[in-house]
Amino acid sequence: MNASSENKQDRLHAVAAEVAARVEEVMRSDLESALQGCDPFLVEVLEYGLFGGGKRIRPLLAVLSASICGRRDDDVYLLAAAFEYLHVATLIHDDVIDHASDRRGREAVGRKYGMAAAILAGDWLHARSMHLVGRLTGSEGLDIFCRATGAMVDGEFLQLRHVGDAGIGEDEYFAVIARKTGSLxxxxxxxxxxxxxxxxxxxxxxxxxxxxxxxxxQVVDDLLDYLGSRQQTGKKVGNDFIEGKVTLPVIAAMEQAGDEERLELLELFSGDRTGDGAYGHLYGLLERRGGFQRAQQVAEHLVQEAVESLQVFASAENEETYGLLAAIAEYILVRNK
Amino acid sequence: MNASSENKQDRLHAVAAEVAARVEEVMRSDLESALQGCDPFLVEVLEYGLFGGGKRIRPLLAVLSASICGRRDDDVYLLAAAFEYLHVATLIHDDVIDHASDRRGREAVGRKYGMAAAILAGDWLHARSMHLVGRLTGSEGLDIFCRATGAMVDGEFLQLRHVGDAGIGEDEYFAVIARKTGSLxxxxxxxxxxxxxxxxxxxxxxxxxxxxxxxxxQVVDDLLDYLGSRQQTGKKVGNDFIEGKVTLPVIAAMEQAGDEERLELLELFSGDRTGDGAYGHLYGLLERRGGFQRAQQVAEHLVQEAVESLQVFASAENEETYGLLAAIAEYILVRNK
Structure with a gap:
């Protein structure tokens, strides 16, 4: 990074922290009113699920998206909270589905409180998020929101379909991540x-x-699943392989691989994926065939396209917000957790 | 039943069948448009979950409630479908939570397609139901709807809290069922x-x-868990006991029981509940202490109150719909599945 982009990242971190603090405040007061008279166990599970760190990127995006269109009042933080609610709801349900033991370096909600509590708490957050989006943006906003949640489920189904199949192409991969991560x-x-x-x-x-x-x-997330360290990501490296999730580094390596290596890759994913040997073998193959490099290039290209989408907002008045949105996109390439 | 109420029930069954058929038609066409381009496995799971029988009572109530207020157009069937979507979403999630093997005489969705598919399909239906309610009734309707879904989750938490505790009172029981069943x-x-x-x-x-x-x-449902036959209800009799759910027959019997019997009841629920002996013992105790009788009386009283709530609609013009709504309430007392 050069000096200017370092400054941009510093500014982004300051604004992100400020927005996160305000959104957390709004979430706490919203929960207090929405959960009045509710079972204390429900309250505990929701608070555990919502306040365990998390970068609050979706709330930040909501706030900046409203801001760049000219609205900067307090209500936007409640709208922002709705997106965090839905995000956390999907994390909680995903962790139940994946039998995940931890999330962000702490026990996953389902592991800590049991599957029943996790499914129900996710449902509660799901309902609350729709409630807020409907109230604040009417049926036009709700329409966009519900199409996105439908797409997320569809993306999870597509992903289930592809488990263990190292023969899928980039198209299938991008169809999954567009639904699973992009839509929200x-x-x-x-x-x-x-x-x-x-x-x-x-x-x-x-x-x-x-x-x-x-x-x-998502591309970077999938890359970090191979290249990140557990200490930094809070996740076990190589998890996607164990779960049979075929991500871009694998698909890209397949494209560059010779016949014998392709067969090896297919067999690695359809065989026993839990041993250390299999993972080491896969890792070497992906590295050799440029899978990690290709994923990095794709991520860079997507970030460039993201920044280009902001063209319509280029004006002196918007300079600050524009710069922050661009910095979020660029941050993706430097994050390590 | 006397001849007049038999006629009313016949009429109710005819109208219920007609509404169910129309709602199923609307659900099919709604799914077709909402699921365009989606994963075929998602489509299959949703269709299996939605079209496996079911009495479609909630859609019928939605149609009649709109009708008695003067609206009888086609859109009401889409609104009606939304309530069935949410109902089925909660059944699917509940069956995952309870590890239920069957529902309505068929394999439960989670058993047939796996937990992941069941959680996700429930989420999809949840989102779709909110989408439709928001679109058709605006934020006023969505407000009522989301408060209800929040209450349902809260009711499940309350119920989890009470599992195995035969010492709860009627108040706690009614607080659970008001949220769990009454709110939707x-x-x-x-x-x-x-x-x-x-x-x-x-x-x-x-x-x-x-x-x-x-x-x-819900009171009758809980009663049928003891008194129904598996053939008729499609559920295993005595299931609530096995799961440690303390329902009205137990609570009512506790109130009439002597000290020794109360201790027996507490021990039955906190001990091993899977043996036939324990269930037989409990059944005899509930019968002896009038638990079933009391639950039946409570149900009758609630039905009477339900019918009285309809007073405001009494007019010649509303006679048909009024009669059907009253018949639904009365039907609860004669249903055996």
Whole structure:
């Protein structure tokens, strides 16, 4: 990074921390009113699920998307909270589905409180998020939001279909991540723009930005599953392989691999994936065939496209917010957790 | 039943079948458009979950609630479908939570397609139901609906809290069933009335009616868990005991029991509940102490209150719908599955 982009990242971190603090405050007061008279165990599970760190990237995107369209009042933090609710709801359900033992360096909700509590707490957050989006953005916003949640489920199904199949192509991979990760981030940006009073061109621009940011984010996430360290990511490295998730480094390596290596890759994914030997073998193959490098290039390209989507907002007045949105996209490439 | 109430029940069954057929048609066409381009496995799981029988009582209540407030157009069937979606979503998630092997005489969704598919399909239906309610009734309807879904989750948590504790009182029992069953049925009726153009008095009347119907329904359901036959209910008799769910027959028997019997009851619920001996012992005790009789009386009283809530609608013009809503409440007392 050069000096200017370092400054941008510093500024981003300061704003992100400020937004995160305000959103957490709003979440706490929203929970207090929404959970009045509710079972204390429900309250405990929700608080555990919601306040265990988390970068609050979706709330930040909601706030900036509204801001770049001209709206900067307090209500936007409640809208922002709705996206975090939905995000956490999907994490909680995903962790139940994956039998995950931890998340962000702590026990996963399902592991700590049991599957029943986890499924129900996810349902509660799901309902609350829709409630807020419907209330704050009407049926137009709710439409975008519900299409996104439907797409997320569809993406999970597509992913289930591909488990253990190292023969899928990039198209199938991008179809999964567009639904699984891109759709919520894109809807966050589009609804933020709608809430901010942006016209359809601006809503579409933020939708595009969100799609690219979401895809880049997932590509890097999938890359970190191989290259990250457990200490930094809070996740076990090599987890995707164990679960049979075929991600871009694998697909890219397959494309460059010779016949024998392709067979090896297919067999590695369809065989026993729990041994250390298999993972080491796979890792070497991906490295040799440029799988990691290709994934990094794709992420860079997506980030560039994300930033280009912001063109329509280029003006002196928007300089600060524009710079922050660009910095979020660029941050994806330097994050290590 | 006398001849007049037999006629009313016949008429109810005819109308219920007609509404069920129309709602199923609407659900099929709604799914077709909402699931365009989606993973075929998701489609299969949803169709299996939605079209496996089911009495479609919630859709019927939605249609009649709108009708008694003066609206009888086609859109009401889509609104009605939304309530069935949410109902089925909760059944699917509940069956995962309870590790249920079957539902309505067929394999439960989670058993047939796996936990991951079941959780995700439930999430999809949840989102779709909110989407439709928001679109058709605006944020006013969505408000009622989301409060109900929040209450349902809260009811499940309350129920989890009480598992195996035969010392709970009627208040705690009614607090659980009001949330778990009453809230969705009450919101179905209230939102139906709102959609139908009913004023707040009429919305409140239908809300009250729904609360009472929902409570009566659950009391009878809990009674059938002891008295029903597997052939008729499609459920294993004595299931609640095995799961440690303390329902009205137990609570009522506790109130009439002597010290020694109370201790027996507490021990039966906190001990090993899987043996036939324990169930037989419990059954005899509940019968002897009038637990079943008391639950039946409570159900009758709730049904009476439900019918009384309809007073505000009494008019020559509404006679048919009024009679059907009353017949639904009365049907609860004669159903055996």
């Amino acid at each position: 981030i894109a809807s966050t940006c589009a609804i933020g723009a709608l809430f901010g009073g942006g016209d359809s061109e601006r809503q579409q621009a933020m939708q595009n930005y969100g799609e690219k940011v979401g895809a880049a984010f | 049925i009450a919101s179905t009726c209230a939102i139906g009335a709102l959609f139908g153009g009913g004023d707040s008095e009429r919305q409140q009347a239908m809300q009250n009616y729904g609360e009472k119907v929902g409570a009566a329904f």
